[in-house]
Amino acid sequence: MPAEQLPLPELPSIDHPRLRLPDRVNPMQPTAVDAAFDHPDYFFEPWWPGVRAVASAERGRVRLQVAGLADAEAAFPELEELPDQLAEDGVVLDGTLLVLDAEGRPDPELLRARLSGRQPHAGRPAYVAADLLWAAGEPITRRSFRIRRDWLEAILAPGDRITVGHGYRGDGTLVAEALARLGIEGLSARRLTARYRAGAAGDAWLRAPVTPAQPRPRPTLALILRLPLGEPQA
Amino acid sequence: MWRGAIQFGLVTIPVKLYLATESTGIGFNMLHASCLNRIQMKIYCPFHDEVVPRSETVRGYEWSKGRYVVVTDEDLEAVPLKTIRAIEIAMFVDAQKEDHGAQFVKSAYYLEPDPVGKKAFFLLREVLADTGKSAICKVVMKDREQLAAINPYASTMLLTTLHWPDEIRSVEELAVDAGGIEIKASERKMAEQLIASMTGEFKAEEFQDDYRQALMGVIESKVAGEEPTPMARAEPTKIGDLMAALEASVSAAREARRDAAAGAPTAKAKAAGGAKAAGRAKKAEPAAAGERQTRRRKTA
Numbered sequence: 001m002p003a004e005q006l007p008l009p010e011l012p013s014i015d016h017p018r019l020r021l022p023d024r025v026n027p028m029q030p031t032a033v034d035a036a037f038d039h040p041d042y043f044f045e046p047w048w049p050g051v052r053a054v055a056s057a058e059r060g061r062v063r064l065q066v067a068g069l070a071d072a073e074a075a076f077p078e079l080e081e082l083p084d085q086l087a088e089d090g091v092v093l094d095g096t097l098l099v100l101d102a103e104g105r106p107d108p109e110l111l112r113a114r115l116s117g118r119q120p121h122a123g124r125p126a127y128v129a130a131d132l133l134w135a136a137g138e139p140i141t142r143r144s145f146r147i148r149r150d151w152l153e154a155i156l157a158p159g160d161r162i163t164v165g166h167g168y169r170g171d172g173t174l175v176a177e178a179l180a181r182l183g184i185e186g187l188s189a190r191r192l193t194a195r196y197r198a199g200a201a202g203d204a205w206l207r208a209p210v211t212p213a214q215p216r217p218r219p220t221l222a223l224i225l226r227l228p229l230g231e232p233q234a
Numbered sequence: 235m236w237r238g239a240i241q242f243g244l245v246t247i248p249v250k251l252y253l254a255t256e257s258t259g260i261g262f263n264m265l266h267a268s269c270l271n272r273i274q275m276k277i278y279c280p281f282h283d284e285v286v287p288r289s290e291t292v293r294g295y296e297w298s299k300g301r302y303v304v305v306t307d308e309d310l311e312a313v314p315l316k317t318i319r320a321i322e323i324a325m326f327v328d329a330q331k332e333d334h335g336a337q338f339v340k341s342a343y344y345l346e347p348d349p350v351g352k353k354a355f356f357l358l359r360e361v362l363a364d365t366g367k368s369a370i371c372k373v374v375m376k377d378r379e380q381l382a383a384i385n386p387y388a389s390t391m392l393l394t395t396l397h398w399p400d401e402i403r404s405v406e407e408l409a410v411d412a413g414g415i416e417i418k419a420s421e422r423k424m425a426e427q428l429i430a431s432m433t434g435e436f437k438a439e440e441f442q443d444d445y446r447q448a449l450m451g452v453i454e455s456k457v458a459g460e461e462p463t464p465m466a467r468a469e470p471t472k473i474g475d476l477m478a479a480l481e482a483s484v485s486a487a488r489e490a491r492r493d494a495a496a497g498a499p500t501a502k503a504k505a506a507g508g509a510k511a512a513g514r515a516k517k518a519e520p521a522a523a524g525e526r527q528t529r530r531r532k533t534a
Binding site for chain 1: 474475488
């Protein structure tokens with residue numbers, strides 16, 4: 001009797017995951033503050049001099065979302081190895097794409113060369129993950145950053161190119177001093193109890209300038225990207 | 235080298251001019267690909283269909299399309315020019331002021347005073363330096379009257395030849411339109427921060443022509459009979475090294491604070507509090523772990 005037949009429940013499978021990862025994420029945008037500070041509810045990380053990138057891994061495939069770049073996967077093919085380092089599938093990471101020079105320092109020039117497509121093999125790309133938005137095919141943006149961060153550390157094994165960024169809780173001014181020595185000009189502060197917000201972060205994510213120990217010989221990309229000079233050319 | 239005299243009013247200062255710059259670009263010669271001999275450029279006349287020796291050529295000025303007048307050496311010598319052999323100072327302007335066309339420079343020449351004109355030379359130099367003025371002058375060099383500016387430079391003075399106003403193109407041909415662009419106060423502040431953070435003293439010796447050096451490297455290895463080595467491949471660098479550098483820097487900053495606190499007992503309490511708050515936010519706190527397990531059960 002066909003009328004009585006109930007439809008079979010749809011089982012999650014490799015071909016039909018419970019939820020598809022979003023094609024695009026509206027990334028959280030930090031709020032600029034004037035200076036570094038100390039606060040036990042905040043988690044402080046370097047503002048790595050690179051470009052913001054949302055990385056998704058679904059069924060072994062990696063997608064990169066970089067503002068203004070149509071085909072970021074092609075510009076950074078090295079990041080295809082991301083799924084090998086993940087303990088779960090259906091993952092969306094928020095982080096920073098860097099290109100390292102021969103000494104392992106982030107090099108804005110090499111990054112620009114990659115982004116513009118002028119030198120598709122310039123430098124050595126790296127990805128520093130800072131936040132986890134989706135895990136095991138489910139959004140977790142409503143969870144607190146403390147949990148998302150802890151989860152991120154649990155599912156992403158550090159590799160040569162991709163890693164979870166190191167950060168420090170509470171002592172923002174100490175991290176700022178350390179960053180000044182490294183020549184990194186920004187400090188990221190995420191509130192541990194905050195959920196991930198699309199768009200303006202409010203007090204969930206702050207960005208403070210770090211005064212470098214010496215004037216830098218050339219602008220870092222981090223500073224350039226902060227300027228309203230439009231999107232980088234794809 | 236050019237020899238002449240600076241003239242203004244009734245003062246005449248005999249000087250020599252030396253080109254202040256030299257081109258360090260790498261020059262190439264054109265060779266015949268099969269035999270690698272230098273190719274010669276012959277002057278060729280298409281009307282007679284023959285190669286013309288240089289002695290049989292004259293100067294022509296195209297005054298209308300395809301029509302020329304011949305200008306001889308004698309004609310050039312007869313040009314009535316007051317500024318021949320003289321650097322005729324016309325006026326003095328504020329050296330720092332923009333928009334007087336003095337930023338369109340051609341080449342720079344050092345001035346060297348003749349022994350007889352030494353006193354006047356250094357008097358002019360000192361007064362220019364003290365008053366912040368540039369001398370605008372005209373000088374004839376290489377058959378041309380040139381506009382130039384004289385400024386004090388190091389122990390001497392520098393003569394920079396300038397473009398004539400009709401040689402300077404108008405910016406109106408460009409698509410520069412600042413209309414409709416709104417700059418927010420915060421954006422301006424960021425730009426000012428960027429500029430402030432990169433403000434320093436310009437030391438030209440800190441800059442170098444990287445392209446020229448790399449090209450010279452390729453040429454040198456070819457001269458030595460080697461195939462040019464492609465740019466040394468960077469050793470694989472690891473993102474972990476960067477994290478280690480960060481850890482080391484944070485440790486160093488912490489040490490520095492501890493030392494500062496030990497040195498100044500009054501600051502101790504504050505520093506101790508800071509050290510307690512510091513430390514990596516690590517591993518789940520019990521509440522967080524609990525929440526996670528709950529989720530696991532739900533999704534299982």
